[in-house]
Amino acid sequence: MATGITKREQHSRDAISVLDFYREPIPLPSGDAEVALSYPNKADRSDIVTPTPRQFLTMEGGSAAQIDKIPDNAFILDDNFFVLNQLIGEETKVSLYYLDPPYGTGFDFHSRDLEHAYKDSMGRAAYIEFMRRRLILMRETMAGDGSIYVHIGHRMLGHLKVVMDEVFGPDNFRNLITRRKCSSKNFTSNQYANINDYILFYTKTKSYKWNKPGVEPEQDWIDREYPKFDNFGRRYKLVPIHAPGTRNGETGQPWRGMMPPPGKHWQYAPAKLDTLDSQGDIHWSRNGNPRRKVYWSSDKKTALTDYWDRYRDAHHQTIKITGYPTEKNLAMVKMIVGASSDEGDLVVDPFCGSGTTLHAARDLGRRYLGIDASFSAAKATIQRMRHGLQPMGDYVNGRSKKAENLSLPSAAASEDLPCRFVVDSRILDAYPQEIREISDI
Ligand SMILES: C[S@@+](CC[C@H](N)C(=O)[O-])C[C@H]1O[C@@H](n2cnc3c(N)ncnc32)[C@H](O)[C@@H]1O
Incomplete structure (x- = not known):
């Protein structure tokens, strides 16, 4: 919801609390004080x-x-x-x-x-x-x-x-x-x-x-992440072909008459996008939105948490x-x-x-x-x-x-x-x- 105040102003308002009004009755340790356990016979x-x-x-x-x-x-x-x-x-x-x-x-x-x-x-x-x-x-x-x-x-x-x-x-x-x-x-x-x-x-x-x-993903994850199949039965998912940030070079130029969305650039130079498209690796939605196909392969790993x-x-x-x-x-x-x-x-x-x-x-x-x-x-x-x-x-x-x-x-x-x-x-x-x-x- 638009409130008319900037994030910075909002932040400084949120920061006001009664803790600014009161003082800790017994002073706290200084910010750079280290924590250590204390017990007998702690050797040097x-x-x-x-x-x-x-x-x-x-x-x-x-x-x-x-x-x-x-x-x-x-x-x-x-x-x-x-x-x-x-x-x-x-x-x-x-x-x-x-x-x-x-x-x-x-x-x-x-x-x-x-x-x-x-x-x-x-x-x-x-x-x-x-x-x-x-x-x-x-x-x-x-x-x-x-x-x-x-x-x-x-x-x-x-x-x-x-x-x-x-x-x-x-x-x-x-x-x-x-x-x-x-x-x-x-x-x-x-x-x-x-x-x-x-x-x-x-x-x-x-x-x-x-x-x-990396670890081998569970089948559930594969089904969720790579839900589509091409005519050869290969699993794939669709990902955007643009990335955040504007660029002045080739990736900031129009491709097929389209500029990247505002504040973004193409992930690849237009020539490379042409190649991907000619290989059938670009999916065009009904309203003309291009996205790249990323195929599943059994050697793909997910990050270990x-x-x-x-x-x-x-x-x-x-x-x-x-x-x-x-x-x-x-x-x-x-x-x-x-x-x-x-x-x-x-x-x-x-x-x-x-x-x-x-x-x-x-x-x-x-x-x-x-x-x-x-x-x-x-x-x-x-x-x-x-x-x-x-x-x-x-x-x-x-x-x-x-x-x-x-x-x-x-x-x-x-x-x-x-x-x-x-x-x-x-x-x-x-x-x-x-x-x-x-x-x-
Ligand atoms: C939880 S077990 C380790 C099991 C091991 N990770 C495994 O996969 O078999 C802990 C081991 O620490 C050894 N241990 C305990 N105090 C030790 C010490 N001061 N010096 C060397 N080994 C010690 C014990 O004998 C025991 O084998």
Whole structure:
């Protein structure tokens, strides 16, 4: 409705409120004040990044060899704090961190064969500081154009967002991704059913790697977007042949006696529009309005949004998995690795569990490093990286032929030793038998 006042005038009128009249009784912080969580034993950043050198060994077929440098394409059985701290001195920087740490659930986790995998039972402040220290080390070891994705549940999401703003800077926050983790939940509890978890995506700087990820559209979307069919049965949609903004060059000139609509220009020079028309790629409406035909092709992708509904975790027996608890969806991690790193880059997962990130990184030609403190995780990762995934449960017995195929290694193992196994010398001294068994997998 025409009101006779400009947008600017309208805006300044709307801005008048009683808040201009009153003063806050206790002054608010200044506009540039930062937010930080406060709790006991919050360590100084300088103490966290001070090197605490360790002696790492590679284990091969039961024997240990000393190394000066953490090798690529390896799994390290250790507390990730010490490995991340060691990485500070390494020349190669990390292009991508994906981590799926404990979520602060208060639970213990077991694998499918009931082996204890890991505890998730720190108090709230301890958990936050545990994560903060490691995030500081991750930032320190990231490439200037690197990215970090932190997968987290609803309980600690809010705290972790504040911690990540503190460590990476609020300007480097890119997305809060909501991931639908399961199809249904029991509806007996007296609160809303929880079916999502979250991924906080930050980058080290504003200039970061981004290989724009696309996803295959749903049929519904294709039907809506490309509703028309030509005589050959090809799907298409109609789009305008003009774009906003006036131009003085060829695209601002008349075509077939018509000027572009006011304030617009032709998307193509008149000669190109002639060619499109002669190819039958221009549709003329009954009242003489030209529009361009855009054909559907099966390789078309739609932009991925921050709501991920198609990457649920598959803990059912028709799917190849490791049996490690909280194993993440491989396709989802591959999507992240593809979007935020290039071939040959170093991808690190410091809470690697069953090695999903290492698997994704290797399949996409990235270098990888996985760290986990759990022996069960070490076995699951080494088994997966050296021998492939296994089908789980009754499926193996019930449909033996298909199951045989499923148990083949999933990733081409072109390296001489797919996935090196690295330990701290002190861990080898403390658990010699267990470490040798894992190195023999
Ligand atoms: C949620 S699970 C990760 C699952 C993994 N994303 C997968 O797809 O299998 C979290 C992992 O963090 C590991 N972890 C917890 N604290 C750790 C620490 N300080 N250093 C290394 N690993 C740790 C646990 O042992 C557990 O395997």
